[in-house]
Amino acid sequence: MGAPDYSIPGSVAPRPASEAVSDAAPQSVAGAARTVAAVLAESQVEAVLDELERDLVGLAPVKQRIRDIAALLVIDKLRMNLGLQAETPSLHMSFTGNPGTGKTTVALRMAEILHRLGYVRKGHLVAVTRDDLVGQYIGHTAPKTREVLKKAMGGVLFIDEAYYLYRPENERDYGQEAIEILLQVMENQRDDLVVILAGYKDRMDTFFKSNPGMSSRIAHHLDFPNYSVDELQQIAQRMLAQRHYHFGAGADAVFRDYLERRIRQPHFANARSVRNALDRARLRQASRLFAERERELSQDDLTTLLPADLLGSRVFADTQP
């Protein structure tokens, strides 16, 4: 039949398992570690795990899964060092959850973990959607997809709303071509590229049901829960602190009220909505201060968001029955 070769030039060529064994032989430099502590010390991967724990609010199940995956990778490394395992484990993942639940943020950390443990050469993340992979005309999709894959080699390819690649209603949709190329590269070049498919859980489940080839290549499924109002409030505090702002007297309670209303409205996007709300509050604060031409503005004036800066939101206007 002669399947087309979609391997990406400039990347590490797929190797037969027998060669991979000799690569991981004990005498090789990177293969010396015999203890978990040695792998951890050599890779500095714990620093990334601790950062993840510290910087991200909530997400307990996601953080636990990432620790489990890191443990598996460390043990696999020790197994490879003893020649017990020849092949790189499949590391492709799916990150499902609603918008703004931290999928992209966690994917960046994942890329760093994979890099530190030596599972990818560079550890960068290339984030794409259907439009970056699929062309409009016949013959455009393969070169587009290959170009993206080439950029992502040595790192992580993050495909947002991956299910848009598959449009069963359109028999001649070019998305199918992109899927086929991805499948081949995910299999043959998995020692140099990790693919993360992201999107809403229900749509991803449907996508996997219709694309068993894709489903079978995904080793880890991580589900990102929505944040509670308390978590969103904490996320807001961190975002403000990072930018040298804080809530003034009463603003904390107003923001909680804002969140309770906003969460019930359409297009609510978790932490992304928090970020947007704070950006708009900063605009209102700026207009408020701008109006006071002659007043000398103190550090406190410039860093404080007052209740009025939040109450100007539409969310407080439209919720009357």
Ligand SMILES: Nc1ncnc2c1ncn2[C@@H]1O[C@H](COP(=O)(O)OP(=O)(O)OP(=O)(O)O)[C@@H](O)[C@H]1O
């Ligand atoms: N747990 C968290 N703690 C602190 N900040 C967070 C957390 N989750 C998300 N954020 C912040 O919220 C914003 C949105 O997060 P991110 O882009 O990772 O979400 P996403 O799930 O990829 O969203 P989308 O589906 O809209 O692409 C980012 O600015 C991120 O820093």
Ligand SMILES: [Mg+2]
């Ligand atoms: Mg994202």
